[in-house]
Amino acid sequence: MRVPIESRVLLAVASALVPRDERADWRREWDAEIWWWLGSHTGERLRLAVHCAGALKDAAYLRANHGDAIATLRRAAGSPGACLAGLALLLAAVVAASGLTETRRVLRGDPFAGAHLAVLSQTLPFMGAHLGVPPAKVADWDLRAQSLEGAATYSRTRRSGVAQASPKFFTLLGTHAAIGTLSVSDMPAAVLSYECWQRKFHADPAVVGRTVDSAPVIGVLPRDFWFLDLRPEVWILGPPASDAPSPALARLKPGVKPADAQTELRVLAAQVKPVSRGSAVVVEPVERLSARPLSALGLPWLVLVCCATAAAVVRFRRAPGFAVFLAAKVVLSLTLVLLATVEFGSSWMTINSGETNLAAGVVSLWLFLAGPGAALYWCWRDQRRRCRTCLHRLEMPVYFGEGARMLLEHAGTELVCPQGHGSLFTADGADPATQWYPLFAGK
Numbered sequence: 001m002r003v004p005i006e007s008r009v010l011l012a013v014a015s016a017l018v019p020r021d022e023r024a025d026w027r028r029e030w031d032a033e034i035w036w037w038l039g040s041h042t043g044e045r046l047r048l049a050v051h052c053a054g055a056l057k058d059a060a061y062l063r064a065n066h067g068d069a070i071a072t073l074r075r076a077a078g079s080p081g082a083c084l085a086g087l088a089l090l091l092a093a094v095v096a097a098s099g100l101t102e103t104r105r106v107l108r109g110d111p112f113a114g115a116h117l118a119v120l121s122q123t124l125p126f127m128g129a130h131l132g133v134p135p136a137k138v139a140d141w142d143l144r145a146q147s148l149e150g151a152a153t154y155s156r157t158r159r160s161g162v163a164q165a166s167p168k169f170f171t172l173l174g175t176h177a178a179i180g181t182l183s184v185s186d187m188p189a190a191v192l193s194y195e196c197w198q199r200k201f202h203a204d205p206a207v208v209g210r211t212v213d214s215a216p217v218i219g220v221l222p223r224d225f226w227f228l229d230l231r232p233e234v235w236i237l238g239p240p241a242s243d244a245p246s247p248a249l250a251r252l253k254p255g256v257k258p259a260d261a262q263t264e265l266r267v268l269a270a271q272v273k274p275v276s277r278g279s280a281v282v283v284e285p286v287e288r289l290s291a292r293p294l295s296a297l298g299l300p301w302l303v304l305v306c307c308a309t310a311a312a313v314v315r316f317r318r319a320p321g322f323a324v325f326l327a328a329k330v331v332l333s334l335t336l337v338l339l340a341t342v343e344f345g346s347s348w349m350t351i352n353s354g355e356t357n358l359a360a361g362v363v364s365l366w367l368f369l370a371g372p373g374a375a376l377y378w379c380w381r382d383q384r385r386r387c388r389t390c391l392h393r394l395e396m397p398v399y400f401g402e403g404a405r406m407l408l409e410h411a412g413t414e415l416v417c418p419q420g421h422g423s424l425f426t427a428d429g430a431d432p433a434t435q436w437y438p439l440f441a442g443k
């Protein structure tokens with residue numbers, strides 16, 4: 001009688017899972033089982049395969065209850081290599097999930113360098129947070145401001161993937177269309193992002209003239225176009241939908257400094273309603289905004305890494321291996337926090353492009369402060385519980401003493417190295433202290 005191929009594969013996989021010393025007996029038992037099955041059933045290949053899948057469960061159970069395997073696994077998890085590999089794996093996951101889009105963008109350089117572009121916003125008297133500007137003022141600056149070549153509003157809309165901008169927006173940026181045109185003759189008009197054109201319209205050149213979001217498509221943006229943290233699929237060009245404050249883009253005339261433009265715009269803003277007391281117009285060059293958040297977080301990251309590494313080397317100068325391991329953990333975990341904040345913390349930049357979400361800036365700032373703090377705390381806590389010789393995590397905690405009698409007696413925890421290099425005593429209470437006792441019985 002022949003055993004079907006799928007059942008044979010299942011049995012082979014299952015027997016590989018069984019601990020080696022039990023494998024031959026296990027296989028004999030299952031071969032007998034299959035022989036009995038084939039003798040008593042005919043033409044039920046699928047049911048036999050389901051039956052053989054039970055062998056997998058059986059093998060997994062044997063493997064899990066094998067004392068040596070669990071001990072080996074636990075020992076491997078506590079090794080210094082497993083700790084560094086775990087951190088490297090997390091780092092790889094962040095890189096894979098984000099594709100390092102933000103970091104690569106900043107490193108590639110600013111597409112608007114030397115274009116004299118600036119974002120206009122208003123400062124709130126409370127905490128100096130930035131808000132948008134009333135569209136009426138932007139229209140007035142566009143007409144009258146001597147320091148500007150032009151000004152245009154832009155904003156997100158309630159629909160995800162759709163942004164709204166004044167007809168002049170792309171002209172001010174100096175962007176050229178990949179297909180069609182970006183200069184508006186009839187309003188409203190729709191402009192597609194390159195990715196949207198590729199994905200939703202299969203790069204069809206006949207997309208110009210079709211209707212998207214109840215506006216005719218006039219063009220497609222170039223592949224490498226980006227503007228701060230705004231990445232909509234569709235830009236609708238036309239007048240602003242409401243009088244709500246919206247961020248604005250301006251092109252300064254050659255030779256005009258942002259500070260001079262700011263002075264002029266503040267004077268003009270006071271002449272157009274609504275005039276809000278205590279708030280002032282701010283002109284921020286786009287080049288500076290587009291390098292964030294990497295430029296804002298890169299230096300603190302470098303300072304933290306240098307300080308923590310130097311502290312590790314000085315503190316453990318008698319045990320170079322111990323210091324190097326701590327430094328490696330610090331570098332890996334801080335880099336993980338930096339990349340995660342830069343790649344996923346786009347709300348850090350949200351305020352820079354004028355979005356009126358005050359909480360986003362506060363929350364991302366808090367995350368940026370708390371993230372490195374938590375990473376350093378974890379590094380230090382993990383380090384304290386490691387063997388000073390082999391860097392393995394200490395095991396078998398023994399608690400002794402009583403908290404209530406700490407004045408007269410000792411109370412604390414003792415941990416030992418699984419390879420017998422020494423033990424660590426941690427005293428609790430009014431005078432907490434940690435003492436490492438090397439043992440000479442170790443290998």
Ligand SMILES: [Zn+2]
Nearest residue numbers: 387390417421
């Ligand atoms: Zn050890």
